[in-house]
Amino acid sequence: MASTARARLLALALCASLALTGLGAFNGSQAALAAATDAPPRSPDGTAPDGTAPGGTAPAPLTAAEATTATERETARVVLSEAPQLSPATTASVTGTLRVYDYDGSGPFAAQTGSSWVRFWRFDAIDELWHWQGDVDEFGVNGEFTMAGLTPGQYRVEFVSYDVTVPVREYWYDEPFWYASDTLTVNADVLTTIGTVTLEPTPLEFFRISGADRYETAVAISQSIIGPGESAPVVYIVTGAGYADALSAGPAAARDGGVMLLTRPDALPPVIATELDRLDPARIVIVGGTGVVSAAVESALPAFVPDPGLVRRIAGADRYATSRLLVDDAFAAGVPHLFIATGRTFPDALAAGPAAARLGGAVLLVDGALSAADVATRTLITDLGTPDLHLAGGTGALSSGVEASLAAHVGALAEVTRYAGASRYDTARELNAAVFGPVGTDFAFLAAGEGFADALAGGPLAAATGSPLYLSTRACLRSGELVDIVMLLAKEVYALGGTGSLSDRVISGGTC
Structure with missing residues (x-):
C-alpha cells in the first residue's frame, strides 16, 4: 500500500473520525459517481484569520514524520453526546462565513440554512474525549454564522454542506481529515472570528x-x-x-x-x-x-x-x-x-x-x-x-x-x-x-x-x-x-x- 496512505492511517489509529452526515438531501447517484472520479482541483476562496489566502491546491501528503507527530498529538476519541453540553452561563462565541464550491467547479455559494452545518467538539482533559457541544445550521445571506454560548476551551470545528450536488466536509483549519485538524481556542467573553471558510470537493x-x-x-x-x-x-x-x-x-x-x-x-x-x-x-x-x-x-x-x-x-x-x-x-x-x-x-x-x-x-x-x-x-x-x-x-x-x-x-x-x-x-x-x-x-x-x-x-x-x-x-x-x-x-x-x-x-x- 502507498506510504502516504499508510502514514494517514497510522496517524488516525488512536482516534475515531466522526462527522455530521445524513441530514441533507442527495441529488442523485450519477453526481456521486462523478464526484468520486472527476472532482475539480481545489480553488479556495476567502482569507485566513491572519489575512493570508488559504492556497490554491490540496494539502501536501503527510510524511511519515508528520504522521508520527499527528499521532502523538491525537490521543483522544470523539464522542457524540446524547445532548449538547453548552453552558448558558458562558458567553464565548465563534463567528464566521461558510461558502461552498460545487463539484463541477462552480461557485462559491453561500451556505444555506438547514442544509449546511458547523459542528463544534470540545476537548475534556478529564476523560480525554472530544465531546460534541452543538452545531450551527442557520446562515445569513452570504453564509454568515454565529455559534454562541460555548464553554471556553479547546475545540475541533467541522464544516459540512449538502447545498451542492455532492456533499462536502472539511475541518478547521482547511484540513480534510479529523486527525490533522487544528485546535481552535475559545475564550470566555470573547467573540472569536474565524473568517471565511470555503469548502471544495476533492476526488475520492x-x-x-x-x-x-x-x-x-x-x-x-x-x-x-x-x-x-x-x-x-x-x-x-x-x-x-x-x-x-x-x-x-x-x-x-x-x-x-x-x-x-x-x-x-x-x-x-x-x-x-x-x-x-x-x-x-x-x-x-x-x-x-x-x-x-x-x-x-x-x-x-x-x-x-x-x-x-x-x-x-x-x-x-x-x-x-x-x-x-x-x-x-x-x-x-x-x-x-x-x-x-x-x-x-x-x-x-x-x-x-x-x-x-x-x-x-x-x-x-x-x-x-x-x-x-x-x-x-x-x-x-x-x-x-x-x-x-x-x-x-x-x-x-x-x-x-x-x-x-x-x-x-x-x-x-x-x-x-x-x-x-x-x-x-x-x-x-x-x-x-x-x-x-x-x-x-x-x-x-x-x-x-x-x-x-x-x-x-x-x-x-x-x-x-x-x-x-x-x-x-x-x-x-x-x-x-x-x-x-x-x-x-x-x-x-x-x-x-x-x-x-x-x-x-x-x-x-x-x-x-
Whole structure:
C-alpha cells in the first residue's frame, strides 16, 4: 500500500473520525459517481484569520514524520453526546462565513440554512474525549454564522454542506481529515472570528492493502494499525484456514487497540513470526482449540511476550462456544450494543465487526438455523448487562424464531433491531447506514464478499479508524456501495487483499 496512505492511517489509529452526515438531501447517484472520479482541483476562496489566502491546491501528503507527530498529538476519541453540553452561563462565541464550491467547479455559494452545518467538539482533559457541544445550521445571506454560548476551551470545528450536488466536509483549519485538524481556542467573553471558510470537493481516492497471501495481507493490515517503534497491547492469533473464530476476535482485538494475525494451523508462518517480533505484544490470545491452532504454534508464541504466562488460549467446544468465551473475556464489564450474526457463513459478521466496534460493542455468533436462541446465548446477554441487540442478516441467516426468542428475553430492557438486505452486500449497506450514517466517516474499507481470508484481519483496522467495512464483488464495485461511501463523506477507500480478492477495477472506482 502507498506510504502516504499508510502514514494517514497510522496517524488516525488512536482516534475515531466522526462527522455530521445524513441530514441533507442527495441529488442523485450519477453526481456521486462523478464526484468520486472527476472532482475539480481545489480553488479556495476567502482569507485566513491572519489575512493570508488559504492556497490554491490540496494539502501536501503527510510524511511519515508528520504522521508520527499527528499521532502523538491525537490521543483522544470523539464522542457524540446524547445532548449538547453548552453552558448558558458562558458567553464565548465563534463567528464566521461558510461558502461552498460545487463539484463541477462552480461557485462559491453561500451556505444555506438547514442544509449546511458547523459542528463544534470540545476537548475534556478529564476523560480525554472530544465531546460534541452543538452545531450551527442557520446562515445569513452570504453564509454568515454565529455559534454562541460555548464553554471556553479547546475545540475541533467541522464544516459540512449538502447545498451542492455532492456533499462536502472539511475541518478547521482547511484540513480534510479529523486527525490533522487544528485546535481552535475559545475564550470566555470573547467573540472569536474565524473568517471565511470555503469548502471544495476533492476526488475520492482508492488504495489497496495486500500481501502475497492471506498471511502477508494480515501483516500489512497490522502495520497500518501499529506504527514503527510502537508495541501492540494485545495480538489475537487465529487460524487462516477458517473464518469462524476470527469474526468475534476482531472486535475484541479492536477494543484494546490490538491486532489480529492469521496463522497456519500446524505452524507459525515466518512472516507472522517477524511481525510478532516487531509488535512486541504485551500479551497474546490464541483463539480456538488445537484442532485449528496447534500446540506447535502455541509453543512458539511465548518467545514474543515478556512472560510465558502472557500467552493464553480461548477455546470452546464449537465456534459458538468460542465466540461466547471471547465476548465474555473481552467485554467482561458489559457492552451497550451486541451484534448477533450467524456462524454458518461469514459475510454478515464480517461487516458487523467494525459497526459493533464503532458503538463500543461486540459480535456474537449463533446458529442462525435454530428455532430459538440457545440458553447459553441468552445467559451471556444477561451477563453483559442486557445490551441493545443488532441482528445482522435476514431470516435466511438468522431465523425469525431466533429473533423472537431474543426479543422475549430482553423484553423492555433493550431494543432488538434487524439489518437485512436482499444480499450480503445489501445487508452490509444496511448496517453501515444505521451505524455510520448519523456520524459519517473519513475512511471506508472494502472486503471481498465471496472470500474471507484477506478481510478477516481488516476488521480491527476499520474499527481503529472508526470506519465502515463494505463488501464488494471481485470484478467491480457496485454503484450502491460507491454512492453510500460518497454520502458518508469518506475521502479515502481501502481495499483489503490482492487482485485475487478485489480486482484493480474495484480500486479504480469502476462500478457495475
